[in-house]
Amino acid sequence: MVSEHIAWCQDGAMFHNDLLPVPYTDEALHLLSDNIKEMQDHLGRQVLVENPSTYLAFKDTQYDEADFIMKVIQQTDCGLLLDLNNILVSCHNQGWDVMCYLEKIDFDAVGEIHVAGHSDRALPDGGTIKIDDHGSMVRNDAWQLLDEVIKKAGPKPVLLERDNDVPSYQVLIDECKIGQQILDDNAQGYSEEKAS
Secondary structure, eight states, rough: OEEESSEEETTTEEEEEEEEOOOOHHHHHHHHHHHHHHHHHOOOOOOOOOOOOOOOOOOTSSSHHHHHHHHHHHHOOOEEEEEEEHHHHHHHTTOOOOHHHTOOOOOOEEEEEEEEEEEEEEEETTTTEOOSSSOOOOHHHHHHHHHHHHHHHHSSSSEEEEOOSSSHHHHHHHHHHHHHHHHHHHHHHHHHHOOO
């Protein structure tokens, strides 16, 4: 599978070493869709786009994030790399409801699922911001979200992301076993649904 984040990192000839947020506007929708179509045409294959982790919202937004992503997928026939940690981070930071976000997702478009950990940082006003750092254990709410998504989407490849503070191999394997157990626990449901 080939995937890329929904983000921007170029301004004219200047490239930024970061995944900067896309405004959810018609203009951004058309530009992003054109770029995805060009990429797919060049590669000769479907690509997956990954939902971002966000920390702020643009004032002039025209779509909520999930609607924007689904419009991109409809216009380009690309697939979705559904990052569950990014949903948890963005929903917390933006004040969105996680289940409302998921209700807008077409699970037939999901080609892969990512799970990861994040950190919490205190804000001066007493609140917290979640940071998508891939440096912590996957939290229980992400595992619960994986269970919800697998029930709706069926079996999908699941990737555990860990970029920072990488623990021992055994700790990673033990964490992967949690995800595998979720897939195994839902396997009976897939078989029964196919049989009916």
